[in-house]
Amino acid sequence: MPNTNDIIEDIFTRTISNKKIFKDRNVLRNEYIPQHILFRDSQIRSIAEITSPILLKNKPSNILLYGKTGTGKTVVARFTINKLFKKAEENKINFSYSYINARNANTEYRILFELASNIGLHLPFTGLSISEAFNRIMNTIKKQKLMLTIIIDEIDFLVRNYDTNLLYELTRANENLNSESFISIIGISNDLRFKEALDPRILSSLSEEEIIFTPYTVSELQQILAERAKLAFNDSAITLSAINLCAALAGSEHGDARRAVDLLRVAGELAEREGEIQVTDKHIKMATQSIEQDRVSEATRSLPLHAKIILLTISKNNEWPSTGSIYMHYNQMCKKIGIENLTQRRVSSILSELDTLGLISAPVISQGRLGRSKKIRLIAPYDTVITALEEDDIIKNLQSSP
Numbered sequence: 222m223p224n225t226n227d228i229i230e231d232i233f234t235r236t237i238s239n240k241k242i243f244k245d246r247n248v249l250r251n252e253y254i255p256q257h258i259l260f261r262d263s264q265i266r267s268i269a270e271i272t273s274p275i276l277l278k279n280k281p282s283n284i285l286l287y288g289k290t291g292t293g294k295t296v297v298a299r300f301t302i303n304k305l306f307k308k309a310e311e312n313k314i315n316f317s318y319s320y321i322n323a324r325n326a327n328t329e330y331r332i333l334f335e336l337a338s339n340i341g342l343h344l345p346f347t348g349l350s351i352s353e354a355f356n357r358i359m360n361t362i363k364k365q366k367l368m369l370t371i372i373i374d375e376i377d378f379l380v381r382n383y384d385t386n387l388l389y390e391l392t393r394a395n396e397n398l399n400s401e402s403f404i405s406i407i408g409i410s411n412d413l414r415f416k417e418a419l420d421p422r423i424l425s426s427l428s429e430e431e432i433i434f435t436p437y438t439v440s441e442l443q444q445i446l447a448e449r450a451k452l453a454f455n456d457s458a459i460t461l462s463a464i465n466l467c468a469a470l471a472g473s474e475h476g477d478a479r480r481a482v483d484l485l486r487v488a489g490e491l492a493e494r495e496g497e498i499q500v501t502d503k504h505i506k507m508a509t510q511s512i513e514q515d516r517v518s519e520a521t522r523s524l525p526l527h528a529k530i531i532l533l534t535i536s537k538n539n540e541w542p543s544t545g546s547i548y549m550h551y552n553q554m555c556k557k558i559g560i561e562n563l564t565q566r567r568v569s570s571i572l573s574e575l576d577t578l579g580l581i582s583a584p585v586i587s588q589g590r591l592g593r594s595k596k597i598r599l600i601a602p603y604d605t606v607i608t609a610l611e612e613d614d615i616i617k618n619l620q621s622s623p
Contacts, residue, residue: 436476
């Protein structure tokens with residue numbers, strides 16, 4: 222029976238010698254920005270037109286990009302603004318941009334920390350108030366005479382999980398900057414109802430233009446995947462049938478190109494581990510199961526504490542009759558661990574977030590004279606959700622408490 226060291230050595234040796242599948246797997250990662258983006262000419266043109274005044278040293282309008290996950294919002298925004306940045310450099314214009322994912326940053330301070338890093342300002346990892354961190358950033362922008370565009374991905378996460386003060390300050394920042402500096406914002410959201418949660422004072426200062434990203438068709442996904450596959454895989458390392466199946470599976474889920482590209486990458490990695498020389502339909506089907514489990518786990522782990530408590534509450538019942546009943550049980554859980562509960566309005570917003578993530582189903586049901594109510598149930602795999610939740614010690618203790 223081989224020992225552990227022999228097993229590991231065999232895996233590593235096989236990995237080094239097996240170069241039959243991938244030419245460049247980084248082409249299939251979410252952060253990859255293609256040299257050419259298919260089927261988004263209209264949106265690219267709109268963003269370029271709106272932001273082009275920067276080349277005349279004028280502040281452009283703010284922009285909100287809407288569309289379901291995987292419709293190209295992030296890649297189009299980063300692609301277009303990067304092109305603008307290079308053109309500004311050629312013309313010696315002091316323009317820069319900062320890309321921040323609000324969900325990954327997870328806190329308001331972390332958002333400011335990343336923003337500061339992107340403009341060359343060092344902030345301590347902890348210890349400053351939000352207002353002090355913001356003031357230091359503003360002073361740096363003034364001092365550098367910087368024209369700055371901030372791309373805030375999943376901007377609805379920022380609004381739902383924190384108050385709107387930071388977004389308000391960002392939208393009003395130009396009132397405190399000199400004529401040679403400005404901040405413009407490109408917000409990216411999966412939620413078409415995002416603005417309903419905004420304070421009127423933010424809506425008035427945001428002064429945004431909106432661009433909608435529609436889902437890709439299966440035919441469009443096939444062409445997108447075929448182009449990526451040429452760059453990512455060696456010749457004959459993936460079948461046309463596998464590419465078409467991948468497009469069909471992603472197309473059936475609202476035209477999600479991000480999921481389709483992930484499927485290709487994971488399928489290639491699975492084929493590679495098996496020592497295969499070609500990615501086939503079999504590997505696409507295996508990748509589908511693997512990705513779904515990983516997606517649920519990652520989405521659950523990244524939730525803020527209160528969202529985890531709410532998800533745990535929902536997992537304890539097959540179907541909740543109303544938001545009110547969930548709120549009552551959520552309050553009881555908060556008391557058990559000695560933390561202050563959120564308002565019912567905030568809990569309702571978190572339920573919408575969990576619905577958007579695909580962890581729960583929360584359709585609004587008409588009850589005739591009794592009005593309308595949400596019927597809420599867990600739709601993600603129960604065991605996967607609970608396992609991910611219990612990686613948080615607070616939730617684990619809550620589970621074990623009577």
